[in-house]
Amino acid sequence: MNKKIVFALVLMGLLAISAANAQNSLILNNNNDDSMFQVSLMQAFMHGEYDGVITVGDLKKHGDLGLGTFEGVNGEMIVLDGVVYQAAADGSINVMNDNEKIPFATVTKFDEDGKIENINANNFNDLTSQLNKEIEKYGTNNMYVIKIKGDFSNITVRSVEKQEKPYKEFTDVAAVDQKVFNHTDQTGTLVAVYFPEYMKELNMHGWHLHFLSDDKTKGGHVLGFNGFKGTGQIDEIHDFNMILPTDDSFKTMNFTENMTSKINSVE
The missing domain is CATH 1.20.5 (Single alpha-helices involved in coiled-coils or other helix-helix interfaces)
Known part of the structure; x- marks a missing residue:
């Protein structure tokens, strides 16, 4: 040739x-x-698995929007625009350094797939009902992260004091060490994460919301609010990746208990 x-x-x-x-x-x-990245299981966290699995620096490689907590349940985590914030138990907001460890978190690299214009919600349940109607347009068997920006007449958030070993279950932590804050006339962002019903053994089914004010002085896990007006950006997620703890307590943990009622009681 x-x-x-x-x-x-x-x-x-x-x-x-x-x-x-x-x-x-x-x-x-x-x-x-277009992937949801999760650190550990919600069920393991509920059982008291609070030791760090990865660092903040590692988490930021997997997503720029999401929520979670820090080692020992040291406050609530809000990941917004690539920055990892801590809503601490004293009510302060802190930017966390890359060496901080994380026992549980859910993040994604935010990619807008749709918008929600002119949201008017009387309260938490009203908002989540509207969000459910929105995701029905895409399919309720997908995962979603929605960035919701706007104004609140008032909003109630919580954080949690850092725990020491031996760790107790999170229902007991929330009953004793939860700190609740009510804020009026706030402008800020809700990070709303949704998991479908069939994934309830990995995370909680439905909506999980964390809040951060625009001035970065207030935030936490959302317990309720009244009077919201704003807009939303939807990211529809089709891929799921998870990293699990490697310690002995996780390896021998009993996951036969149905944790749904316990999860709902603290959400």
């Missing part, structure tokens, strides 16, 4: 391989941008 023909065939083959690799790389990158 002519050497020029052989060279041309080899070159064509290399170009085809390169194009295929580029396409596969693009697909993988798209999947990563």
